[in-house]
Amino acid sequence: MGKKTVEARIQDELFPLIENFKSHNGKPFDTNVIMNSAVSNVICSIIFGKRFEYDDPEFKKLIRIVTKTTKLAGTPKVMMFNYFPRISTFLGLHNKVEQNINDLCEFISKRIKYKKKEFDTNAISGYIDAYLMKQESAKVEKYFDDENMIYSVVDLFGAGTETTSTTLRWGILLMMKYPEIQKKVQEEIRTHIKQGQMPTVDDRRNMPYTEAVIHEIQRFANIIPLNVSHTTPSDVYFRGYCIPKGTEVIPFLTSVLYDKTQWKTPYEFNPNHFLDANGKFVKQNAFMPFSAGRRACVGESLARMELFLFFTGLLQTFTFYPPPGVSREDINLKPGIGFTLVPLPHLVCAKLNY
Numbered sequence: 188m189g190k191k192t193v194e195a196r197i198q199d200e201l202f203p204l205i206e207n208f209k210s211h212n213g214k215p216f217d218t219n220v221i222m223n224s225a226v227s228n229v230i231c232s233i234i235f236g237k238r239f240e241y242d243d244p245e246f247k248k249l250i251r252i253v254t255k256t257t258k259l260a261g262t263p264k265v266m267m268f269n270y271f272p273r274i275s276t277f278l279g280l281h282n283k284v285e286q287n288i289n290d291l292c293e294f295i296s297k298r299i300k301y302k303k304k305e306f307d308t309n310a311i312s313g314y315i316d317a318y319l320m321k322q323e324s325a326k327v328e329k330y331f332d333d334e335n336m337i338y339s340v341v342d343l344f345g346a347g348t349e350t351t352s353t354t355l356r357w358g359i360l361l362m363m364k365y366p367e368i369q370k371k372v373q374e375e376i377r378t379h380i381k382q383g384q385m386p387t388v389d390d391r392r393n394m395p396y397t398e399a400v401i402h403e404i405q406r407f408a409n410i411i412p413l414n415v416s417h418t419t420p421s422d423v424y425f426r427g428y429c430i431p432k433g434t435e436v437i438p439f440l441t442s443v444l445y446d447k448t449q450w451k452t453p454y455e456f457n458p459n460h461f462l463d464a465n466g467k468f469v470k471q472n473a474f475m476p477f478s479a480g481r482r483a484c485v486g487e488s489l490a491r492m493e494l495f496l497f498f499t500g501l502l503q504t505f506t507f508y509p510p511p512g513v514s515r516e517d518i519n520l521k522p523g524i525g526f527t528l529v530p531l532p533h534l535v536c537a538k539l540n541y
């Protein structure tokens with residue numbers, strides 16, 4: 188699956204997303220479900236080779252499962268269960284997460300069965316087709332079994348939907364809070380992308396301000412503060428300490444993304460963190476929302492494409508305002524607490540630019 192193809196799949200999703208935003212006619216609406224739907228559809232397109240209509244009952248069920256599971260996974264009881272499974276089983280809530288994951292597996296199994304029926308080696312349209320082809324050509328390979336296929340797909344949904352959609356929602360909230368930054372992004376879009384033309388991944392190179400804003404959204408939003416916990420595979424010596432083999436380690440991403448020695452104004456939303464004196468984009472070593480090392484996010488390049496194409500496409504079409512009666516000072520940037528840091532519930536007005 189080439190890079191271009193993934194780009195086209197995201198662009199395909201941008202159009203219905205824009206139509207959905209338009210349908211609110213500038214009136215306040217909640218972006219939560221629709222953003223999850225658009226981002227999930229990109230994953231569906233990559234995995235199943237097809238996107239779903241937003242009002243498809245089967246798709247709506249999938250979105251409900253994914254949204255509910257992420258919400259539950261961030262509750263204190265389920266987080267306790269993850270860290271102390273033996274003493275926490277009596278709290279009960281993890282049963283609901285398990286039930287949701289079972290529902291997700293059932294949805295995926297159904298789609299796999301369907302894909303198996305219509306499988307054609309000359310028409311490979313997504314991850315499942317590619318996996319089935321691998322099964323055909325490597326019958327002795329024990330890793331490419333159906334169970335692994337289901338859980339790989341569960342992983343992609345779990346890791347690749349809420350993360351990206353939450354970041355995009357932070358982006359819109361921050362643009363409402365900082366209209367002068369929103370305006371500068373829109374000016375850059377107007378300079379480099381013709382009206383009526385879709386943004387492309389290649390535009391990123393010519394749009395340093397937009398790139399800086401997207402990076403700063405990710406730094407500031409810090410959506411996975413505790414990263415994912417890891418275990419030392421052997422005794423590790425670090426800064427004079429020995430961390431024994433088998434110790435659970437929580438790499439605290441906040442300590443890097445808000446490090447006072449690395450960022451001029453760590454607690455302020457400031458795109459200049461990623462711009463030099465000439466307005467050129469500069470990479471920063473302390474920018475690691477995708478973590479680092481060999482277990483770093485495998486979806487980083489997909490996520491970066493989605494963030495750029497969706498964010499740019501939406502700002503090209505709309506200007507975001509807080510609902511009537513809400514001033515920019517009223518916009519609360521404190522996150523809701525959970526496994527991922529999500530924006531607090533809020534409404535958005537999207538006014539057409541042309």
Ligand code: HEM
Nearest residue numbers: 346347350351354411415476477478482483484485486490
């Ligand atoms: C803004 C969006 C995203 C952010 C901030 C993000 C962040 C992360 C982080 C912090 C990790 C943990 C890395 C570690 O264990 O050290 C991770 C893992 C992972 N991510 Fe992402 N991610 C994003 C989007 C995606 C997307 C779009 C996909 C793919 C569809 C994806 C797939 C994965 C997978 C499969 C893992 C587990 C990797 C492994 O342990 O082998 N992520 N991500």
